[in-house]
Amino acid sequence: MQTHEIRQRFLDHFERAGHTVVPSASLISEDPTLLFTVAGMVPFKPYFLGQSTPPFPRATSVQKCVRTLDIDNVGITTRHNTFFQMAGNFSFGDYFKAGAIQHAWTLLTGSLADGGYGLDPDRLWVTVFEKDDESVQLWQEIAGLPAERIQKMGMADNFWSMGVPGPCGPCSEIYYDRGPSFGPDGGPLASDERYLEVWNLVFMQDMRGESSGLGGSHAADFDILGPLPSQNIDTGLGVERMALVLQDVDNVYETDLLRPIISRMEELSGRTYGQDPQADIRMRVIADHSRSATLLIGDGVTPGNEGRGYVLRRLVRRTVRAARLIGVTEPVIGTLFGVVRDLMSPSYPELATDFARIEKIGVTEEKAFLRTIASGTKLFAVAEQETKAEGATVLPGATAFTLHDTQGFPIDLTLEMAAEAGLTVDVAGFTRLMEEQKTRARADAKARKGSLADLSVYRGLLADGPTRFTGYSELVSEGIVTGLLVDGALVDTAAEGQVIELVLDQTPLYAESGGQDSDAGWIVGPHGRAEVLDVQKVDRKLTVHRVRVTDGELVAGSTVTAHVDPEWRLGARQAHSGTHVVHAALRQVLGPQALQAGSYNKPGYLRLDFSFDTALTAAMRSEIEEVSNRAIRADLGVRVVYGTQAEAAAMGAIALFGETYDDTVRIVEIGGPWSVELCGGTHVEHSSQIGPLALTSESSVGSGLRRVEAVVGFEAFQHLAAERALVHQVAGLLKVPAAEVPGRIETLTERLRQVEKELAAVRAAQLTGSAAAMVDGATRVGAVDLVAAALPEGTSAADVRTLATDLKNRMSGRPAVVALFAPSADAVAFVVAVTAPAVQLGVKAGDLVKAFVPQVGGRGGGKPDMAQGGGSNPAGVPAAIAELRSVLGDDRA
Known part of the structure; x- marks a missing residue:
């Protein structure tokens, strides 16, 4: 059975059972705590949290999902995907455990002719929460499952919550026995490879409290505060996993929507899937990531350096890198995206109609990464040279991390190139820095998660119906104050000076949405007046006005007149x-x-x-x-x-x-x-x-x-x-008609460039002319001759380096150090050059720079024979020279 049919059978089954079919939401989640839609229930989250009233008692959907927590393990396991499709059925205070179990069992075991999946009932197992005896009894009564195929598990496995205070409850997971070739007998407790989880039924029945902070979001580290006002159902069937079962293949990458991508990579690489485990992993990465990237771009994500854009960029770059590691050096993204389009467009037709845009974004990112590989290779060459010059054989973890973090250079590429150069990499150091970065990211994510606004106070207001917007046809409307809120709590009145939230049954004031800012205006009631500061929507239905009471008071239940500022x-x-x-x-x-x-x-x-x-x-x-x-x-x-x-x-x-x-x-x-x-x-x-x-x-x-x-x-x-006034002003200063301003500016600019070149040549000649005198003035400090000087203000960094190189060459036959500083009003550039005899004595330019940079408030570095940098404290140059002399062994320092 093809995956597209698996999806359709699911939707048809639940539509026949009275469920409203809801189209998949975008992968870009509206939930501020999520980067992406990570589960089928996410679009329904406001209903489960009680933030808004569901428009239907039961629903079904096949939701596009992206999860990135285990992106580094994709391809290594054979049943996890970054992008996947989650089929689900949902009940909002309608049916509960018995209904969910009955619907699931009927679809799984129903005949193909009746619209079911036709699975053998004897190969199905379930797990239940260890305290949920009711579900055990229901599985036995409805499905006829024997007790030995119903296994109990603890909260970590069979109790669900969102990870924050809110709805929670036990769950029951359905497993398919793939047979003894996949693992030992004994049910899911014995092997989750042989017994593959295909469907999870969540029974939302309780409200959980705050986490103790001692465990994860699914651990037993919170209190159950009591039952929910209504019992809800949230289920999730993994479409890709069901395809694995119904197509009788070993893993999700051999199903009909992923194996053709691998086949295309076989054609491009000349390799055969299944012969080289490492190459197989890379082909699976390519299949997963190219499909995920195509769907993300299709939903409007573009590559970037943070958030969703960074995830997409990483997916594209890992795809390109994996292709290169199996020998494909030519561009591949356009070809792969085309395969994904052909495979996925029967379910998501927008991939075909919008393919030109999707392909262009992907190909552009691939080209950028190929340029990154070229530039990163140059930086690696510098790092390699510096490592070998120091007599080391291990590339520092910080260097590998910098290549990864600033250049997007994959660590596996760094490892490969290091091996080719006869070096190893401090992987432990790299891993530590990566973990520090991930810890910071997790802290940020936790902060976002903890900031989820409590919108439950609006539930009663929403129950009275949505706010009617009258502003398309009028700028003044009467409305009834259905709610006044101060600090999130409903109040009866609001006095002069208070900033409050106000809800009307109808309003002409536009709430910010669709890129348009909210209206400005005012609200006048029988007892007072308010200035409108902002207008927002809750659940896209309820209009909430943020206002400042400027006179008298506003009273809940009163009739007021809302005015839109006509000029605004x-x-x-x-x-x-x-x-x-x-x-x-x-x-x-x-x-x-x-x-x-x-x-x-x-x-x-x-x-x-x-x-x-x-x-x-x-x-x-x-x-x-x-x-x-x-x-x-x-x-x-x-x-x-x-x-x-x-x-x-x-x-x-x-x-x-x-x-x-x-x-x-x-x-x-x-x-x-x-x-x-x-x-x-x-x-x-x-x-x-x-x-x-x-x-x-x-x-x-x-x-x-x-x-x-x-x-x-x-x-x-x-x-x-x-702009016209500016042009006239410039024309007056130049004493030419306005039409001649561009030509006159071009002439003056060219003349200025020529003068700057002449001045630069004069300065360079002066510096070169002073080189001999500076060499003659070198002083002996410790074991080397030292030339240390502050150059005239206005000397460029390039001139500093040129002069330092000249002095070093003039003193090349003896141990010598040259340290030149070019101060300006609020900055200083510097170069340190060390001759080969001095390097042999153990004097290194980079070490000298590290010693004195605190004095000039800067940073710098380089090779043992040449280092440079800059600082923000030109007044510290004398102290920097003194520190340099001290490091070199000057007893007078």
């Missing part, structure tokens, strides 16, 4: 419609791959991130600005329609990556098909109302990701007026 809203509409216009212009000028990857707009200002792998030329910027303003001048109609997501897709509507949309979506058209986007923001009625638009900047915000910023409306007029 006008600017906001101009900016948001301007964002759509710029996006359409980008796609027209740069091509369809220039897709929006994020935006922010507020009155008069817009910022838009988009996929593109090179900086925009001046001509490109000019054309984008011209296309935008021509569209504005054309007075294009702006039309808003509503429809299903399928209807929006048929219209060619563009959806923002990572955004969550309802079943019915709002579609904003500007100029018909020229610009069609899903958007909940406020917009102008005609493009001419946007006013002038001026691009103000263009920059890089990550690999394959660019950002443009612009001003619109009156702010654009102010920007252009300021």
Whole structure:
């Protein structure tokens, strides 16, 4: 049975059982405590936590998931994936243990003709929580399982919680016996290789307290505070593991959605999978990581140096590195992504429709990494030379860590190159530094996890229904105060001077979303008035106004009038419609791959991130600005329609990556098909109302990701007026017409460059001329001749190095040290050169630098014969020279 059919049978089974089929959420989790969606229950977490009311009593989904905790072990084990699909069924106060067990057993053991998986009941085992006798009885009554195939386990294995105070409960895991060739008899307690876990049923029935801090999130280090108001079900069936079972293969990498990737690597490498264990691991890494990277990019993640972007970058780079380790040196990402598209698009069609963008981002990152390998190889060569010059045979762990952390240089590559150079690597030191980094990352993650806001206070407000937004058609609306909150607690009144949260049954004030900033305005009640500071949404349904009471008091239950600042809203509409216009212009000028990857707009200002792998030329910027303003001048109609997501897709509507949309979506058209986007923001009625638009900047915000910023409306007029005034001022200073300013500046700049070159030549000649005198003035310090001097202010670092090299060469026949300092107003550059005879005596430039850098407040280093650096304390140069003399053995120091 193919994996796509396994997914569909699961959904069909539960839909027939009255469950609402919920599409997979994005891999980019809305949960602030998570980088990615890590489990099927994550999109339903607000319902389980009581933060919002579920719109259905029971649901089912097949959720895309990414887990990265064990990324270094991927490929080594044969049943773990970074990306995987978790099928689940969920009950929110509807059925409980008996229903969950019945649904699972029917699907697993039902015949293929009846829509089941057709598994042999005699090969299924279950585990239950050691105190959950009720589940034992239910498994025996419903499934007819004999007692010997029901095993009890403790809290570490069969008790579930989110790791923070909240819902928890026992769970029951279902295992499939793969047969004696995979391990000993005796059930899951005896072997988790032979007995493969395929489904976990979580029975949420209790509320847990704070952790004692003595154990992990699943350990018995918390108290059970009491039963939940309602009992819930959360289950998870691993689709890839079920494919392993139903396709009768040994591991997940031999299933239909991963083995073809390995087959392609066999073709590219000329190797055969199954002959070399090390090569097999690398092929599995390639299969896993290329699929994970494709899906992540598909959901809007772009490579970067932190967060999600760093995880994606690491996946792509590990893929490329693994390919090189099995002999494939040519680029592979485009080919691999193409295989993933063909395999996964039947379930995720957006991988095919958006493949041009996905491939471009992946290929761009691969090219960047190949350049990194080239530059890292050069840095490794320097480290190798320094290690050997010191007579050592072990590359320091700090060096390997620096290559890894700053250059993205994999440790396995460092180990391989070190071996080729006859060196070993201080792996223990490298591992210690990596662990310190991971500890810091875990601490950050824990801090984020602990900061999860308690939104349960809004549950009752949400139960009364969502806030109705009236602001599309009016700027003033009456509404009833359904809630006043101070420090998260409901209150009856709020007095003058207090900053509170206020909830209305309807409001014209726009809550920040979709890149648009929240509205400004005020709220007037029968007893007081408040200034609106911010407007946010809770669970995308409840509008919460953060206000400051400026007069009198506000009273819960009273009728108030909410006002939107009309000037603010006008600017906001101009900016948001301007964002759509710029996006359409980008796609027209740069091509369809220039897709929006994020935006922010507020009155008069817009910022838009988009996929593109090179900086925009001046001509490109000019054309984008011209296309935008021509569209504005054309007075294009702006039309808003509503429809299903399928209807929006048929219209060619563009959806923002990572955004969550309802079943019915709002579609904003500007100029018909020229610009069609899903958007909940406020917009102008005609493009001419946007006013002038001026691009103000263009920059890089990550690999394959660019950002443009612009001003619109009156702010654009102010920007252009300021630039015009600046041009007139410069023209006045240069005493030329404004049109001749660029030419005159170019002439002056060229003249300045020439003067600087002449001055540099004069300085260099002066320094060279002083070299002989400096050699003659060398003093004997210990066993060497020393030349130590502060050079004239303005001497460049390059001139310092040139002079130091010249002096060293002039004194090459004797033990000598040259130390030159070039101070400026707030910094100092320095170079230390040591002749070969002095190096033979044990004098090393790097050691000398380390001795005196504290005096100049700096850092530096280098080879035994030459080291350099800089500092921030030029006044410390005399003390640095004194310290240098002392280290060399000057009795007078």
